[in-house]
Amino acid sequence: MxxxxxxxxxxxxxxxxxxxxxxxxxxxxxxxxxxxxxxxxxxxxxxxxxxxxxxxxxxxxxxxxxxxxxxxxxxxxxxxxxxxxxxxxxxxxxxxxxxxxxxxxxxxxxxxxxxxxxxxxCEHFPDKFTFPFVIKAASELKAFWVGNAFHGMAIKGSLSSDVYILNSLVHFYGSCGDLDLAYAVFVKTLQKDVVSWNSMITDFAQGGCPGEALELFRGMEKENVKPNDVTMVGVLSNCTKKLDLEFGRWVYMYMKCGSFEDAKRLFDKMQDKDIFSWTTMLDGCAKLGEYDEARHVFDAMPRKDIAALNALISAFEQNGKPKEALAVFRELQLSKDAKPDEFTLVCALSASAKLGAMDLGRWIDVYIKKHGIKLNCHHTTSLIDMYAKCGDLEKALEVYYSVERKDVFVWSATIAGLAMHGHGRATLDLFSKMLEAKVKPNAVTFTNVLCACSHTGLVNEGQRLFYQMEPVYGVVPGEKHYACMVDMLGRSGLLQEAVKFIEKMPILPTASIWGALLGACRLHGNIELAGQACSRLLELDPRNHGAYVLLLNIYARTGKWDRVSGLRKNMRDFGLKKEPGCNSIEVNGIVHEFLVGDNSHKLSKEIYSKLDEITAKLKSVGYVPNKSYLLQLVEEEDMKEQALNLHSEKLAIAYGLISMGPSQPIRVVKNLRVYGDCHPVAKLKSGLYDREIILRDLYGFHHFRGGNCS
Incomplete structure (x- = not known):
């Protein structure tokens, strides 16, 4: 123009x-x-x-x-x-x-x-037009004492009731990180306009208090103050923290709060869609599980900047779609329009960790070094987590030792890595070094340490640490810590002590706590207590299919087939289905997934041929399948054996044997618990084929080597 x-x-x-x-x-x-x-x-x-x-x-x-x-x-x-x-x-x-x-x-x-x-x-004393400008300047510089002095001058000049000055002060104190003073000024503003509310909402939002920001927005509604575009921007990011549909309708955040159709209608009516609108729609679709629609929005975007790519990668990664997240990341790798930033790399590392995609995780590690990206604590924590969850504990420890300044998250991630690999004593040693380094443990640290004690039978050590949490370290035990204690006692066979512990807890038992007891009952075959634990769990979470599956396994192992049938009928009546077992294995940077009885892989013929070979070798050394682990009432004995052979982790290991070099470890990630027939078979395979097999399930790692498990 x-x-x-x-x-x-x-x-x-x-x-x-x-x-x-x-x-x-x-x-x-x-x-x-x-x-x-x-x-x-x-x-x-x-x-x-x-x-x-x-x-x-x-x-x-x-x-x-x-x-x-x-x-x-x-x-x-x-x-x-x-x-x-x-x-x-x-x-x-x-x-x-x-x-x-x-x-x-x-x-x-x-x-x-x-x-x-x-x-x-100047012969004039500063007036109500002067102070907002200078206070804003102090906000930009975060010059607390300077702005505080301006506040005092405004009071001295009898200008402390002026709404423009007060609004500026609310913004100023929020910018300096003093939300209490900002709110005190806000409360004293008698004639609040929309700017007053926006300033305080923004302060809360940027100060990490989303709940307070949203409550303040509700207060606007009660005071009949009409929000404007600035208000919407202030509360936009906070709506994702609360799935409150009615509140979401007020701020036109249907997508963030779960009403997909409302959001889509609103979006389609928009004449001028800016990059922010596109990105919000994209992010909302992915978070609501509308992945096809998210992909459609992404493909339709006139301009795909790194923010849009990050929104899609992050949404997939945080909502249990790591494979889709890495697919978008690969598109970014091939793109000439955008380059990954620090947020992208952290999200991609997290997705790699969840999927066990260590080749891609290594690529990101090399990328960071090649481009001279200085490792911050987020990068370091993500790298440690990725290597540990992909089965390379030595590499995770190498990253840990390379860092000079370690914050609580770096220590906690390394402790978690040792814990998930079953190194209980090493975990406690590292925890002691953390205390020597004057780093205060947090709730996550204690969860990881207690898990290590639980998985390695260190009951006394775990109990001592648990009862020191609040009086010694100032960390109040939460649901996860209580669940760890129940799991620890239960795994060690102290089931009655676990029950007494639950009865004495100062919090009401949650589904995870009853689930920990149920899992211990499965381990030790305690049918009656398992039934009680399952009943209490289902009272809290009636559609928890995991509870049914655990109880099914207990009944099947003990030959209670009538109870298996009754439980299966209950599941059908509730419309519940057992989550299918899925195992993934990364070969040459590509993640391959296998379901039970899967024949969709392009090398399916070769995989099943290898399975036949494995079965013959297992029989030659005297292995007899334990058919009691089958949940189905299969009549023919040969069909039972065939069903066991078609378990998804066995398919994944067979693919690893035919596609990977003899010196390469076979790393398999399972979405469920490893138990039953698959565990002894994996041990035998590691000896028969002289291969290292690393199997990760929901609860940790199994390192099979030379016919043994770690």
Whole structure:
């Protein structure tokens, strides 16, 4: 869009001003002026608002000098405002203009924020127009004591009730991280306008208090203050933290709060969709599980910046779709339009960890080093977590030792890595070193340490740490810690002690706590207690298929087939299905997934041929399948044996044997618990084929080597 045109002869130009494209207007003659000049009488003033470059502004400046209009403080102030506050502002030029004014008025001083000079040279005390500007400047610099002094001056000048000053102070204290003072000023603002509410909502949102931000928004509604676009931006990110549909409707965040159709209608009605709208729709689709729609939105986006790619990768990664997250990341690798940033790399590492995709995780590690990206704690924690969950504990420890300054998250991730690999003593040793380094453990640290004690039978050590959590370390035990204790006691066969522990807990037992007891009952075959635990669990979570499956396995192992049938009928009545076992294995950077009886793989023929070979070898060393682990009532004995052979982890291991070199470890990730017939078979395979097999399930790692398990 072109700016206004003003024409005058070369002789009429002020020598201090630059010329540019001519601007068209009638040239006024010199005239006397009063402080009430207006744009209608003197059209040159309206041209100031129409200028879109400093050069055009200088043309207007020259014309004002020629006519004498510049030498009145009111009109000169308008010129300074444009030069200092417009999109093409130049503070140097504004200061030059200011210095030419013989007697600048208060408005002019306000415009340039020459606050200290104003105090020394201006006859006027700063007014309600001055303070918002200087307080905003203090906010930008996060100069707490300076802004606090301005607050005191405003009170001294009897300006402490002015809404503009109070709004500025709310923003200032929030910017400096003092939410208590910001809220105190907000509460004292008697005549709150929408800016007042927006300032406090933004402070809460940016200060990590989403709940308070959303409650404040509800307060706006009660006070009949109509939110504007700034309000929506302030609460937008916070809606994702709460799935409150009715609240979501108020802030037009249907997508974030679960109403997909409402969001889609709203989105389709939008005439001008900016990148923020596209990204919000994309993020919401993925988070709601509308993955096809998310992909459709992504493909339809006119411009795919790194924010959009991050939204899709993050949504997939955080919602149990690591394979899809890595697929988008691979697209980013091939893209020339965007490059991964720090957030992308952390999300991709997390997805790699969940999927066991160590080749890609290694690529990211190399990428970070190649591009000289300085490792922060997020990167370090993600790398340790990735290597540990992909089965390479040595590499995880190598990353840990390479870091000079370790925060609680780095320590906790390394402790978790040792714990999931069954190194209980090493976990406790590292925890002791963490304390020696004066790093205070948090709730996550204790969860990891207690899990290590549970998996390795260190009951006394685990109990000692649990009862020290609050009095010694100031960490109040939560649901996960209580569940760890129940699991620890139960795994060690102390089932009655586990029951007594539950009865004495200061919190109500949750589904996870009853689930831990049920899992221990499965391990030790305690049918009656398992039935009680399952009943209590299903009271809290009636559709928990995992509880049914655990009890099914207990009944099947003990030959209670009538109970198996009854339980299966209950599952059918509730419309529940057992989650299918799925195992994945990464070969040459590609993750291959297998389900029970899967024949969809392109090498399916070779895989089943290898399975036949494995079965023959197992029989030759005297292995007899334990058919009691089958949940189905299969009549024929040969069909039972065939069903056992078709378990998905056996298919994955067979594929690893035919596709990977003899020196490469076979790393398999299972979505369920490894138990029953698969465990002894994996041990035998590691000996028969002289291969290292690393099997990860929901609860940790099994390292099979030479016919043994770690």
């Amino acid at each position: 072109k700016g206004p045109e003003l024409r005058y002869s070369t002789a009429e130009r002020h020598p201090a001003c630059l010329s540019t494209t001519p601007l068209q207007v009638q040239q006024p003659k010199p005239y006397p002026l009063s402080p009430t000049v207006n744009n209608d009488r003197y059209p040159i003033l309206s041209l100031i608002n129409q200028c879109n470059s400093t050069k055009q502004l200088k043309q207007v400046h020259a014309q004002m000098l020629h006519t004498g209009l510049f030498f009145y403080s009111f009109t000169a102030g308008k010129l300074i405002t444009a030069s200092a506050l417009s999109p093409f502002s130049s503070l140097d030029y504004a200061r030059q203009v200011f210095d030419q004014i013989p007697q600048p008025n208060l408005f002019t001083w306000n415009t340039l924020i020459l606050f200290l000079q104003l105090l020394h040279h």
